[in-house]
Amino acid sequence: MGRWEPNPRGRLAKAAVELFAAQGFDETTGAQIAARAGMHERSFFRLFPDKREVFFHAVEAAQREAVAVIAGLPEGATPVDAVAAALEQRCAIIQEYTDAARVRHNLVSANAELRERDLSKHAELAAGMAEALCERGTPDPLAKLVAHTAVVVFRLAFERWITDPERQDLPAMFRDGLGELASALAPRLRSV
Structure with a gap:
């Protein structure tokens, strides 16, 4: 050594x-x-x-980075804008390291224990972002709803991106996912 x-x-x-x-x-x-x-x-x-x-070291780093992004945003940023900014940054980092992302995805897909741990680590990411939102003044239930929902959208965007041979822009796919969710909820919200 x-x-x-x-x-x-x-x-x-x-x-x-x-x-x-x-x-x-x-x-x-x-x-x-x-x-x-x-x-x-x-x-x-x-x-x-x-x-x-050790395999999930990057997810732990992602949580620290996401919390830092949320904490560093201007005071008027909405909870959705805050988690979107944090996860868009993560998407950009993942896209920069496409080969590593593909290897990681293949390993997680092939191993039930890693899939379970992956879900747990992403739940921790959402919890960390929710806590950061609370520190910005977002009520706890709303912070949890926004953070956990955004992580689901992130995971779905990643799954679409990693299986897309054209490798579209991951941050854009994440934003599109948020837009799809907003469109799906809009009719329901208008009727309330």
Whole structure:
């Protein structure tokens, strides 16, 4: 093991995805991930409790980034505009790393345990955004409704995008999904 390098969590996450893609999730060990990242096995387990958590390192980063975007918006931003800005930024990052997104998607699709954890991590993302909305003054029930709904729209837009051979613009697909939802709700809202 060589001299210290920055971002050990990110290096482990990158090594994990590479190994999971090459040899499968179940066949990959924490020791192999650490070795690939140029680290000791005990360093891996100091930073991550297990290989599932290292796989979802990016979702944890997404939550921190989403909360920061929401917190940094001007005071007049609506709750929908706030979560849309946060998730559009995430869409742009994902689109920038299309190959990694495809590998991650394929791994999650092929493994029931990862699918379950993926749902859990996205629920945590929604909860983090809801909390950030509450800190901006949005009432709790509305914050949760907006954040969780936006995450569902995000997940559906991602699914459309990742399976689209043309790879349309993911942020635009997310905005279109929000627009479709608004259009679907509009007649109901007018009748209330």
